[in-house]
Amino acid sequence: MADRRVDVWIGATLTLTALALVYFGIMHRPVVGMADNGDFLRVMKTAGFDYASDGLTYEAKYFDYAILQYRNAPLGFGGYASTHLLFLFVAKAANALLHPGGLFHITTLGALYAACFAAAIVLIYTGLQASRATRLAVAAPLVAVYTDVAYAAYYHSFYGEPVSLIGFLLAIGCGLHAARAPERSRLWAYFAAVVLFMGAKSQNFAVGLVFSALLLALGRAAAEPRTRRLALALSAAVLLLTAAFYAAAPKELKKINLYQTVFYGVLKHSDDVPADLRELGLPAELAPLAGTNFFEAGTAIPQTSPALDALFYDRIGHLDVALYYAKHPRKLLDRFERAADDASTIRPYYLGSYSKEEGRGPGAVHLEGAWWSEGKKAHMPRSVYAALAVAALYTALLASRRVAALTGLRAHGALYGAPFIAAIAYVTPLLGDGDADLAKHLFLYNVAFDFMAVCAAGLAAACLARLAAAAAMRLYRRPSAGQVGGGRP
Structure with missing residues (x-):
């Protein structure tokens, strides 16, 4: 009983510390957020948000400044399916109680993310089967690192990254609890956390393969037959959801990703563009597009041109790209090494951290409380x-x-x-x-x-x-x- 009381006090301390660090990092003046790079619209229409002013300039809307208040709008039907939307709906409902009839304050969403983050840390602390000193040696630094402003600034945005962070931690915590006592309720909680995580962003879908294997291992280790069968069923369900999430991704988004993969990836670094086009099964007339991105103007063939469907989009998929790299592992390793330059950067530095009302320069980035992110970037x-x-x-x-x-x-x-x-x-x-x-x-x-x-x-x-x-x-x-x-x- 005494040990349980100590753990309760430690859990409360971890929670309060996490909330305090997030508050003083991004919610205490100046309020810190992250500017939109154009991705916000994927969820704003579906969740019922609009810009507070119809007269925003391009610079005020994108890249230079964080927007902290939005106008509530009717729910729409966007084409982007994501568990990220769950947080937006809850935050919108909470904001209606806190600010009835007013604007949506992004700090409401930030507070929801902070509370879920703190809960995930406590889950990890209580789920880890180790000495109390070991659990604390893991959980306390996790609080310190993940409240770095480079992570926390995402809370004041409509990006899906906070859901990836929270979903990852919740899945780890629920997985530890399920292993600690493989009960049916804990397996369902683990499954829910995994779905939340893998459904946060399209690039997370593939992590379902990892969690399907982990659930399979839990099932094989379970002593009780009903629990074993449930774990195996949930493992299969995760695989099915992996395929379903991928299939549900908007067709337009798949086109963008495919264009970027080939022309702004494979061919951007190619030493012989015509040869690589032949190997990918693509016509030589696409060569002028090598090194261009989907959002670039003035390309030889417009990215949304119907002609590009027959020449490109209908002839290739991501599996073809994977097979290309399988034949050329040296090129893939070169890509990995090139990406290492960006791999230690938690947030993009081209997105401003402050609202325009703060009077900071366009694109100014908040660096206070960035001890971990700046240390990684430098060292x-x-x-x-x-x-x-x-x-x-x-x-x-x-x-x-x-x-x-x-x-x-x-x-x-x-x-x-x-x-x-x-x-x-x-x-x-x-x-x-x-x-x-x-x-x-x-x-x-x-x-x-x-x-x-x-x-x-x-x-x-x-x-x-x-x-x-x-x-x-x-x-x-x-x-x-x-x-x-x-x-x-």
């Missing part, structure tokens, strides 16, 4: 091999019997998903969107990488503390020179 080696080294260290610590003996770590299968999620999050933008906006598209990779780095550091610190305490105890118990031999000469 993280620009190489994919550095990331592989962190993943290898993390996995080795999880698998080590010595670490388990020192920390009490057990039933932690959910943690093994992080390296695979990081790998998927690194590869998917390159194969699914070319070089377009990598600093933003590698957000989930940063989430998973930072999780591995923090957990590895926490486990190592817990081991060292345990070894130091044992050594100190041995010194304390060692008899002094005068006591050796006992009795008189």
Whole structure:
């Protein structure tokens, strides 16, 4: 009972600390957010939001300034299906209670994200089966790292990145609880967290493969037949939802991604464009488009031209690109190394952090409270091999019997998903969107990488503390020179 009370107090402290850091990081004056790069419209119409003013200039609406207030509008029927919408609907309802008849304040959405983030951290702390010191050595740094302003600034936006962050942490936390006591209710909670995570953004769909395997492992380990059958059924359901989410992605979005993948990815770095076009099964007349992006004006063939359907969109898919790279692994490795320049950047620096009313310069970026993100950007080696080294260290610590003996770590299968999620999050933008906006598209990779780095550091610190305490105890118990031999000469 006393141990449970201590954990309650620690959980409350983690929650209050997380909320306080988010509040003072982005909600206390000046209010910090993130400017729209054009993606907001994917969800604004569906969730019933509109710009507060009809006379906004292009610069005020996009890139330069964060918009903190929006006009409520009737719910629409957008073509972008995402679990991100759930948060927008809840925030809109809460805002109606807090600001009846008024504008929608983006800080309402930010507060909802902050509360869910704090709950996810507590889930991880309480779900991790290890000594209390080890759990705290993992959970407390997670609070510090994920409240960095580069992460928190996304809370005041209509981007789906906060849902990726929260969904990732909730899935880890629920997975730990399901392994701790494989009950049916916990398996359903795990499944719900996984669906929330994989449905947040189109690039998250593939992580369903990881969680399907983790659920399968849980099912095989379950002793109770009904629980085992449920875990296996949920594992299959995750696979089906992976395919369903991909199929539900808007056709226009798939076209954009495909164009970027080929012309702003494969062909952008090609040494022989005609040869690569032939290998991809595409006509040579597309060569002038090499190196262009979907949103670029004045291309030889307009990106939305019906002629491009027959020449390009109807003749190739992402599987063809994957097969191309399978034949040319050296080119894929070169792409990975190029992407490493952006892999340590949590947020894009071309998006302003302040509202226009703050009077800051266009595109000004808030750097206070960016200790982790700026440190990574400045000191993280620009190489994919550095990331592989962190993943290898993390996995080795999880698998080590010595670490388990020192920390009490057990039933932690959910943690093994992080390296695979990081790998998927690194590869998917390159194969699914070319070089377009990598600093933003590698957000989930940063989430998973930072999780591995923090957990590895926490486990190592817990081991060292345990070894130091044992050594100190041995010194304390060692008899002094005068006591050796006992009795008189």
